[in-house]
Amino acid sequence: EAGVTQFPSHSVIEKGQTVTLRCDPISGHDNLYWYRRVMGKEIKFLLHFVKESKQDESGMPNNRFLAERTGGTYSTLKVQPAELEDSGVYFCASSQAGDGGQFFGPGTRLTVL
Amino acid sequence: GDSVTQMEGPVTLSEEAFLTINCTYTATGYPSLFWYVQYPGEGLQLLLKATKADDKGSNKGFEATYRKETTSFHLEKGSVQVSDSAVYFCALSPNDYKLSFGAGTTVTVRA
Numbered sequence: 001e002a003g004v005t006q007f008p009s010h011s012v013i014e015k016g017q018t019v020t021l022r023c024d025p026i027s028g029h030d031n032l033y034w035y036r037r038v039m040g041k042e043i044k045f046l047l048h049f050v051k052e053s054k055q056d057e058s059g060m061p062n063n064r065f066l067a068e069r070t071g072g073t074y075s076t077l078k079v080q081p082a083e084l085e086d087s088g089v090y091f092c093a094s095s096q097a098g099d100g101g102q103f104f105g106p107g108t109r110l111t112v113l
Numbered sequence: 114g115d116s117v118t119q120m121e122g123p124v125t126l127s128e129e130a131f132l133t134i135n136c137t138y139t140a141t142g143y144p145s146l147f148w149y150v151q152y153p154g155e156g157l158q159l160l161l162k163a164t165k166a167d168d169k170g171s172n173k174g175f176e177a178t179y180r181k182e183t184t185s186f187h188l189e190k191g192s193v194q195v196s197d198s199a200v201y202f203c204a205l206s207p208n209d210y211k212l213s214f215g216a217g218t219t220v221t222v223r224a
């Protein structure tokens with residue numbers, strides 16, 4: 001069974017540009033989460049989807065970030081326009097049950113210059 | 114809000130040494146507690162969890178006990194191996210969905 005996959009693995013963009021990150025959860029997992037780790041700090045929760053619906057987006061930092069999960073399968077996280085402080089590693093995770101045991105992808109390392 | 118504090122690393126040990134990574138938390142209510150591990154080049158993996166006070170989670174020789182009175186969830190392993198070299202994250206969840214993580218502790222085990 002394939003795990004959670006994320007694309008791209010690395011992205012380097014200039015300030016003001018747009019970047020879209022993609023996450024493919026484990027097949028059949030209704031719950032999908034986005035997290036990010038900035039500059040070696042704590043991994044911070046961004047948002048939680050249940051199927052195609054946003055269940056909790058309390059961690060989204062501002063309106064430059066837009067997450068979607070059309071059809072309840074893969075998800076995208078768009079940053080527009082990107083700022084320097086958006087640099088970090090963006091993790092996606094998925095789970096079937098709400099038992100806290102989430103399966104994480106390898107992350108996308110975003111560098112904004 | 115909810116938060117997790119774990120001991121800062123890095124931690125360097127010799128094989129067969131005893132490992133302890135301290136973790137304390139602040140939360141309202143009774144969260145579930147987790148340890149995740151990230152091996153080099155891989156994503157985070159759930160190592161163990163505990164959902165209520167006095168529960169002990171265990172996996173791969175690692176153990177942690179949910180201590181409500183001290184709001185702690187320290188990770189221990191009696192005899193580490195080189196393959197245990199990784200970054201360890203303590204985490205909590207108030208609702209079994211959203212996770213709040215500690216800063217992570219890098220552990221290096223030398224042969």
